Structures are given as C-alpha cells and as structure tokens.
Amino acid sequence: MRGAVLEAIGADRPYAGSRPIQVQDLELDGPGHGEILVRIEAAGVCHSDLSVVNGNRPRPFPMLLGHEAAGIVEELGAGVDDLPLGQRVVMTFLPRCGACAGCQSNGKTPCGQGSASNTEGTLLGGTRRLSRTGEPVHHHLGVSAFATHAVVSRRSVVPVGPDVPAHIAALLGCALLTGGGAILNVAKPGPSARVAVVGLGGVGMAALITAVATGVEYVVGIDTLPAKLDAAKRLGAADAMTSATALGRGEKFDAVIEAAGHPRALEAAVALTKPGGITVTVGLPAPGQPASIDPLALTAEGRSIVGSYLGSAVPEHDIPIYAELWRSGQLAVEGLVSDTIPLEEINRAMDTLDGGHALRQIITFS
The missing domain is CATH 3.40.50.720 (NAD(P)-binding Rossmann-like Domain)
Structure with missing residues (x-):
C-alpha cells in the first residue's frame, strides 16, 4: 500500500517547502477480529488533520493521517459477517464500542474506548496494522485514510448505497x-x-x-x-x-x-x-x-x-439521513468540494487549508 505519513509535528510553513508529510510505501497487515480491509476511493482534507500537523492536537508520530473517507470493502476479518465484499462504506473518526457510558448517551458524549484508541494512535481495541520496515506507524482517528488502503474496525464504518459517489460519501463521515x-x-x-x-x-x-x-x-x-x-x-x-x-x-x-x-x-x-x-x-x-x-x-x-x-451523532443512524437528503436533491454536498487533488499534493493542500481558502479538498485514488 501507499500512504501519507506525518514525520514531524510543528514544521515550518509553508508545508509545501518543509514537507512534514511524506508519501511512501508501507506494510499493512490483514484485518484482525472485528476489522475490515477497505480500498480507499476518496478522502477529504479536514482541519482535524491540519491540527495534528501544526501541533494543536498532539498525536504520536509517525502517523498516517486522514479520517474523512469512503471506500470499498475488500476483505473481512473474523467475526464480521454483516458486510458484503464490494460494499461502499463511509469512514467515521470516532469508533463506538457500543457498551460504555458514552455510547449509551445517544451521541451526547464520545465513546470512552474509541477516544482512548484515537489518542494512542491505534484502532479500536488497541491494535496497529500499519508498519514501515518493521517499525509501527500510528493510525489517525482509527482510520488513516490518506492511503490506497486501510484496515479499520468494523465499528469505524457505515455502509451506503452504490448510488452515493465516493466523494459525496466521504463528506458524510465528518463534515456532515x-x-x-x-x-x-x-x-x-x-x-x-x-x-x-x-x-x-x-x-x-x-x-x-x-x-x-x-x-x-x-x-x-x-x-x-x-x-x-x-x-x-x-x-x-x-x-x-x-x-x-x-x-x-x-x-x-x-x-x-x-x-x-x-x-x-x-x-x-x-x-x-x-x-x-x-x-x-x-x-x-x-x-x-x-x-x-x-x-x-x-x-x-x-x-x-x-x-x-462529532455533531452529537450516532453515525449508523445519522449518515443514512444525510444520504437520503442528498438523494432527494435537498442537501448540496457537492458544493462543499473546493478542489480535487492527488495524494502527492497533500502538503500543498495543508497550506491551502491553513490559509483559510478551502472548504473540502478531496484526494482521489485511481
């Protein structure tokens, strides 16, 4: 797989010059129990990504960034039997364990286990599936979507219909x-x-x-x-x-x-x-x-x-609402897309976002 790894926090601006994010080849383990492998189709560049790059949200690094994305399920780990291969899914940046007090609050407060995993740079439950020459690479918000592929918890995705294009589906998981x-x-x-x-x-x-x-x-x-x-x-x-x-x-x-x-x-x-x-x-x-x-x-x-x-949301409940509003022509999600870029332009994209000139820049993968 190939992905965009943050190598340093608080680098000098412009990022296009200091290049704190490096696009490189990585190793990705197969999905473990309760996990899935997703081929990423589209990923949005969000201020939460920039907040890690500039140090406002300190996270462990090296870290493969990206949390707002959509893609296609290509492999299922043990215990996952409710998604077909080929299903398009929306990634969400806060997995929910389903059992803690936060998960019982109907979206009012975050999942405690999911929040802890995000802080540690792991998937839900503490696993890491990314590495580089044998050394671990941290996950960003349980997703790490600035890459051709991602292994994520089943609890980090919500299925959507094939009629919802990838660039629209991606925005449902964070911006919307x-x-x-x-x-x-x-x-x-x-x-x-x-x-x-x-x-x-x-x-x-x-x-x-x-x-x-x-x-x-x-x-x-x-x-x-x-x-x-x-x-x-x-x-x-x-x-x-x-x-x-x-x-x-x-x-x-x-x-x-x-x-x-x-x-x-x-x-x-x-x-x-x-x-x-x-x-x-x-x-x-x-x-x-x-x-x-x-x-x-x-x-x-x-x-x-x-x-x-996260909008006090329960993603599996709320994402279908936005998808249906988009289908009906009421929700102008297309209007949020300010640019479409290749993964290699990620540092320049951070500069554009830092300058306040972007709504959503969408990374697309061929």
Whole structure:
C-alpha cells in the first residue's frame, strides 16, 4: 500500500517547502477480529488533520493521517459477517464500542474506548496494522485514510448505497456528521428560526446546507473571507457577512453554530445569540485558549452554550439521513468540494487549508 505519513509535528510553513508529510510505501497487515480491509476511493482534507500537523492536537508520530473517507470493502476479518465484499462504506473518526457510558448517551458524549484508541494512535481495541520496515506507524482517528488502503474496525464504518459517489460519501463521515449534527441533533431549529453559522469551512458550510435542506427559512453565513461569503449565498444562505457587520446591524439569532475553532469566533457566536437562544460550538481551538463570556447574559437572558463533538451523532443512524437528503436533491454536498487533488499534493493542500481558502479538498485514488 501507499500512504501519507506525518514525520514531524510543528514544521515550518509553508508545508509545501518543509514537507512534514511524506508519501511512501508501507506494510499493512490483514484485518484482525472485528476489522475490515477497505480500498480507499476518496478522502477529504479536514482541519482535524491540519491540527495534528501544526501541533494543536498532539498525536504520536509517525502517523498516517486522514479520517474523512469512503471506500470499498475488500476483505473481512473474523467475526464480521454483516458486510458484503464490494460494499461502499463511509469512514467515521470516532469508533463506538457500543457498551460504555458514552455510547449509551445517544451521541451526547464520545465513546470512552474509541477516544482512548484515537489518542494512542491505534484502532479500536488497541491494535496497529500499519508498519514501515518493521517499525509501527500510528493510525489517525482509527482510520488513516490518506492511503490506497486501510484496515479499520468494523465499528469505524457505515455502509451506503452504490448510488452515493465516493466523494459525496466521504463528506458524510465528518463534515456532515459534525456540522449537520449541530443542526439536527443539538440546535434543532424550526422553519421560522433565525440561524447563523460562524466559520464557513467544510464543517461550517455543512451546517449551513443542512439548515437549508431541513427548511430553515433564514440562514446566515458568517466569515471574514469574501469568497466564503459568496459560496454561502450560492449554497442557499439568505445572507452572508462578517461578524462585525452582523453585530453592527444588531442581528440576533435563535441558533448560532460556531465552527471556526477560535475563541474570538465563539465570543462572536455568543454575542449573536438572542435571549432564549442556543449557541452550539463544534470548532476545536488549540488547547488552553480562553474565551470571554458574560455569565450574567446567560442567566438573565436564558441563553445556553452547548459543546458538540462529532455533531452529537450516532453515525449508523445519522449518515443514512444525510444520504437520503442528498438523494432527494435537498442537501448540496457537492458544493462543499473546493478542489480535487492527488495524494502527492497533500502538503500543498495543508497550506491551502491553513490559509483559510478551502472548504473540502478531496484526494482521489485511481
């Protein structure tokens, strides 16, 4: 197999020059008990990947990156009897053991075992199937999708129909689960609600198109980049503007989704939330970055702030919902794809993402 391995964290920018990610040949063991072998068809380049590269999310390395992907099942490990060979599957970046308190929370809190495995750079249950000249290579979020093939836990995938193209299916497993889930599972706005999304990257734009798809009449995109504001309008937003413009106009919203992953963005999202409204934060800032919130406004105005990891989703339940919304023509997932690239362009793709110029760059494999 061939994959993109992160060799160093916190390398100098631009990454196209320092090249912390190296595309190389690797050894991949066959699937063990409860695991499957997947041939990767498409993988999205997400900010969670960049957060490992720049050191905001420290992980063990060398690590084969990538967590948002779709592919074809090519081999089944012992104990897996519910997937046919040739099945297209969506990868999800938090496997669920199905037994812990997190798994019993209906998506509200993450799986404890899956979170521990992700931190350690293993598959669910502690195994590693990747190596290089006999030395182990760590898995990224139980997937490691920037590669031609991946061995993953059966609990890290959800099957989809063959009518869902690979580049669409890939985005259902992270961007839509996270951004869409903030709408469907947490904010739950009605058609007459006023909704704003702060931070129009892939996840934020997924929240926006999900709100539009579910019939919310007034959805506003908030960002600092004109190109992203234009994209929000193309994807169905009633309006798009900077947070300063929105605050200057006195705009207030029933639900505000914060997807920028920055303390100032969270502060703006809270300020844009009207009395009685809800602020949902799905962005992941660097550890230790404080935000300033007036607690009196929360109490006196009956407002709430809710954190949502992976969109508070149960992937096997939620992914079919997004697939069906896409089939019906209501969910404009295609609009999230800003570029299609080969695996060898991964360092340049990180620079593009770091500059805030991408929604989702999709790596395709021939």
